[in-house]
Amino acid sequence: MKSDDFRKHAHEFVDWMADYLDRVEDLPVRPQVEPGDILTRLPLEPPVEGESMDRIFQDFQSVILPGMTHWQHPNFHAYFPANSSRPSILAEMLTATLAAQCMSWETSPAATELEARALDWLRQMIGLPPDFTGSIQDTASTATLVAMVTARERATNYAVNDGGGSKVAMTAYCSVDAHSSVEKAAKIAGIGSSNLRRIPTDGSNAMVPRELAAAIATDIGAGRRPICVVATTGTTSVSGFDPIHDIAHITQKHDIWLHVDAAWAGSALILPEQRHLATGVDLADSFVFNPHKWLFTNFDCTAFYVRDVDALLNTFQMRPEYLRTRQDSHVTNYRDWGIQLGRRFRALKLWFVIRSYGVRGLQDKIRSHIQLAQSLAAEVETAADFELLTEPILGLLCFRYHPAGVDDRAKLDKLNEDLLHRLNDSGKVYVTHTRVRDAYAIRFVVGQTETTERHVRAAWTAIQQAATA
Numbered sequence: 001m002k003s004d005d006f007r008k009h010a011h012e013f014v015d016w017m018a019d020y021l022d023r024v025e026d027l028p029v030r031p032q033v034e035p036g037d038i039l040t041r042l043p044l045e046p047p048v049e050g051e052s053m054d055r056i057f058q059d060f061q062s063v064i065l066p067g068m069t070h071w072q073h074p075n076f077h078a079y080f081p082a083n084s085s086r087p088s089i090l091a092e093m094l095t096a097t098l099a100a101q102c103m104s105w106e107t108s109p110a111a112t113e114l115e116a117r118a119l120d121w122l123r124q125m126i127g128l129p130p131d132f133t134g135s136i137q138d139t140a141s142t143a144t145l146v147a148m149v150t151a152r153e154r155a156t157n158y159a160v161n162d163g164g165g166s167k168v169a170m171t172a173y174c175s176v177d178a179h180s181s182v183e184k185a186a187k188i189a190g191i192g193s194s195n196l197r198r199i200p201t202d203g204s205n206a207m208v209p210r211e212l213a214a215a216i217a218t219d220i221g222a223g224r225r226p227i228c229v230v231a232t233t234g235t236t237s238v239s240g241f242d243p244i245h246d247i248a249h250i251t252q253k254h255d256i257w258l259h260v261d262a263a264w265a266g267s268a269l270i271l272p273e274q275r276h277l278a279t280g281v282d283l284a285d286s287f288v289f290n291p292h293k294w295l296f297t298n299f300d301c302t303a304f305y306v307r308d309v310d311a312l313l314n315t316f317q318m319r320p321e322y323l324r325t326r327q328d329s330h331v332t333n334y335r336d337w338g339i340q341l342g343r344r345f346r347a348l349k350l351w352f353v354i355r356s357y358g359v360r361g362l363q364d365k366i367r368s369h370i371q372l373a374q375s376l377a378a379e380v381e382t383a384a385d386f387e388l389l390t391e392p393i394l395g396l397l398c399f400r401y402h403p404a405g406v407d408d409r410a411k412l413d414k415l416n417e418d419l420l421h422r423l424n425d426s427g428k429v430y431v432t433h434t435r436v437r438d439a440y441a442i443r444f445v446v447g448q449t450e451t452t453e454r455h456v457r458a459a460w461t462a463i464q465q466a467a468t469a
């Protein structure tokens with residue numbers, strides 16, 4: 001492609017992008033397609049001759065776009081958000097243009113130093129003490145795996161990295177509500193699913209420290225080696241908060257690595273009034289949260305903090321001849337801070353977002369989402385035919401349709417499942433479900449960048465209409 005053509009198309013695309021963001025709320029949040037619909041519209045063979053960008057772009061609009069779920073739609077209330085923002089998108093355009101591979105300081109000094117600065121800004125913003133040092137990972141799943149492997153190595157004096165396997169069975173711990181990425185990490189780290197102890201939670205969905213202490217004591221008594229506890233700040237299903245402070249007392253007593261998974265809720269810690277949710281986090285060994293979930297920064301951008309950087313480097317550092325540089329002894333080479341060698345320039349978008357909104361602007365946005373979830377909960381609570389199943393916690397609440405006279409559990413579950421499908425098929429709203437005290441529940445999250453009161457009101461109307469229908 002010639003430079004003039006690139007310029008022409010880039011301008012065209014930017015206009016399209018601005019229009020898309022302005023009109024995304026007019027599109028169905030989730031597409032009405034069946035499995036295979038898009039595939040059948042894509043040629044079986046690759047084109048032998050190059051095609052015009054006009055043609056490719058036309059197909060993007062007519063074939064691809066109708067099959068997309070619009071995560072940036074203000075009525076996207078499913079899962080957890082993966083929000084973005086205009087400043088973040090602008091930064092991503094520059095990142096794509098520079099297309100730098102930022103594995104070492106030398107391969108992009110500014111990328112390395114900006115990552116260090118942006119992650120330290122973020123550390124201050126969420127109230128982590130200065131002895132935590134951050135890096136950007138692709139996902140919270142990867143960060144939890146990195147934490148668990150580092151825990152394993154520190155506990156075995158780096159023997160597993162060296163000799164493979166472990167003579168003593170290793171164990172790890174998390175609550176029954178922890179994210180599936182914790183089990184995946186236990187599998188990959190060689191601990192094994194069956195050696196991951198699922199600790200019960202209490203009525204507020206928080207891990208019970210007494211049960212944790214008992215499980216650890218049993219394992220030690222049986223000659224096993226507890227190496228890692230993963231505490232969650234904001235569990236995925238209903239947003240439980242494990243008591244980090246009490247858990248840390250147990251992990252410190254037994255010299256066990258404590259990792260805190262705050263993938264979603266971590267962004268709310270930029271609000272001083274929400275920091276109580278992570279009391280004791282200063283005692284953890286590592287902490288992860290996703291600015292790509294609720295801090296208006298495009299996927300992928302996971303902030304991962306550790307206190308013992310030496311343990312991390314001793315676990316992951318590789319120094320083949322072809323990667324060595326003159327500065328290695330006095331610079332940060334982020335390739336040694338995790339699994340991947342090649343790294344995108346991800347700090348740029350974070351820097352753009354923090355500078356463009358300012359800390360206050362980011363706080364205002366997150367506060368407004370929390371407020372919107374609370375107002376919706378108040379509406380649900382007063383509606384005769386609905387039942388609030390969880391109090392709103394940050395931007396998340398769970399409820400169900402419960403018309404008078406229908407009390408059979410299976411009937412209620414089916415009614416709510418049908419309601420959810422009807423709603424999502426309408427394209428007006430996208431919500432997902434979970435189970436609360438074994439009841440099928442509609443799980444509603446407020447967290448998309450542009451969601452305002454108008455959108456939440458529209459969602460509530462759509463839910464009530466679908467229920468009545």
Ligand code: PLP
Nearest residue numbers: 080139140141179181236261263
């Ligand atoms: N941890 C928690 C608590 C989550 O809710 C999620 C995803 O929703 C994850 C981890 C995994 O996040 P990622 O997609 O960044 O791996």
